[in-house]
Amino acid sequence: MRPARAKVNLWLNVVGRRADGYHLLDSLIAFTDLADEIEVAPAGDLSLEIVGPGAAALDGDDAADNLVLKAARLLAGRAGVAPRAALRLTKRIPVAAGLGGGSADAAATLRALVDLWRIAMPEEELFDLAASLGADVPMCLAGQPAVATGIGERLAPAPRLPDCAILLVNPGVALPTPAVFRARSGDLSAGLPIGPGWSDLAALAADLARRGNDLTAAAISLQPVVADVLDRLRSSDGIAHVAMSGSGATCFGLYASIEAAQRAASHLPTAWWRHAGRLV
Numbered sequence: 001m002r003p004a005r006a007k008v009n010l011w012l013n014v015v016g017r018r019a020d021g022y023h024l025l026d027s028l029i030a031f032t033d034l035a036d037e038i039e040v041a042p043a044g045d046l047s048l049e050i051v052g053p054g055a056a057a058l059d060g061d062d063a064a065d066n067l068v069l070k071a072a073r074l075l076a077g078r079a080g081v082a083p084r085a086a087l088r089l090t091k092r093i094p095v096a097a098g099l100g101g102g103s104a105d106a107a108a109t110l111r112a113l114v115d116l117w118r119i120a121m122p123e124e125e126l127f128d129l130a131a132s133l134g135a136d137v138p139m140c141l142a143g144q145p146a147v148a149t150g151i152g153e154r155l156a157p158a159p160r161l162p163d164c165a166i167l168l169v170n171p172g173v174a175l176p177t178p179a180v181f182r183a184r185s186g187d188l189s190a191g192l193p194i195g196p197g198w199s200d201l202a203a204l205a206a207d208l209a210r211r212g213n214d215l216t217a218a219a220i221s222l223q224p225v226v227a228d229v230l231d232r233l234r235s236s237d238g239i240a241h242v243a244m245s246g247s248g249a250t251c252f253g254l255y256a257s258i259e260a261a262q263r264a265a266s267h268l269p270t271a272w273w274r275h276a277g278r279l280v
């Protein structure tokens, strides 16, 4: 079993535009203890079973479009092996939520199948393959806190993050990434230089507050409930920082302790999905 961890964009600045329309980003990525699971077993052909609390959210999708199967087919093609494996995805990360769940699943599938099929592929080639599956897949393959630039695929190790608890909250609305980028307006950010690191949670929170998430206004214009989520988190006891992750609609609060995050979670509307946990 391989965990496919949800990412959060602790900050996300849009700093430019590429000729093909993709946006150039500057984003601090961290991973959380919220994870899907990928299991692989030998089989005569390629199949995918999806189970778990988030499985229903993928019901309407064509299974062949699932990033897990796309990753498997792409890897087999590149390595010249027959795409034979029984894949099982336990889905817990909310879908189209700014937590990179599909990308995490694709990255975990690549790692699992490299082992199952005994493929000897240089890391660099595996990262190229990941980038062709989606802008977020290489960061999930790396799985470490990173500052992402380019369209999200250029990764530099992040300074060590201070210990903290995180509360993830999703109001139950899906926000497709392309729609949010299309709805973005306003100036590009300059992208601030990265300092030597953060001595504690207060220092991290002050830096995050200066940078923010440049997709927030666009997400709120499409799903106004995102503003309510941010307001509720902002008024919770012990809150150090509040922002939206990625293109939304999941927002997060940072707290000094898991107890504070759990207490804040207990005061939210029951209809909202939430997860109190840790950055890993």
Ligand SMILES: C[C@@](CO)(OP(=O)(O)O)[C@H](O)COP(=O)(O)OP(=O)(O)OC[C@H]1O[C@@H](n2ccc(N)nc2=O)[C@H](O)[C@@H]1O
Residues within 6 Å of the ligand: 009, 012, 021, 022, 023, 024, 025, 027, 097, 098, 099, 100, 101, 103, 133, 134, 135, 136, 137, 150, 151, 152, 177, 178, 181, 245, 246, 247, 248
């Ligand atoms: C915004 C971010 C921030 O981490 O995360 P999510 O909110 O999706 O989790 C990512 O850049 C999403 O990465 P990912 O979801 O892999 O994107 P892709 O599948 O490659 O692209 C989906 C679409 O988003 C837009 N897109 C994506 C990345 C980027 N840097 N600029 C863009 O303009 C493009 O319209 C593209 O067609």
Ligand SMILES: Nc1ncnc2c1ncn2[C@@H]1O[C@H](COP(=O)(O)OP(=O)(O)O)[C@@H](O)[C@H]1O
Residues within 6 Å of the ligand: 061, 065, 066, 067, 068, 094, 095, 096, 097, 098, 099, 100, 101, 102, 103, 105, 106, 175, 177, 246, 247, 248
């Ligand atoms: N394994 C997967 N898990 C989630 N979504 C997937 C998966 N495979 C394909 N998708 C498609 O990718 C889209 C983006 O999903 P996801 O990665 O969860 O969100 P985000 O890009 O906001 O982080 C979904 O709308 C879904 O149709």
